Amino acid sequence: MAALLYLEPLVTQAGGVVLLDEGIGASTVGGGLLVFAGVYLVQKKGT
DSSP: OGGGGGGGHHHHHHHHHHHOOOOOOHHHHHHHHHHHHHHHHHHHHHO
């Protein structure tokens, strides 16, 4: 469950896009994919 805290930056970015009309660049997408991969690996290894 604690691994889901790593998703906080993605939720924050989504809020910035929706509320503040911020853009999403390639580095943001790449970083998000790395975060998802890390959460997946942590959850997979923990089970």
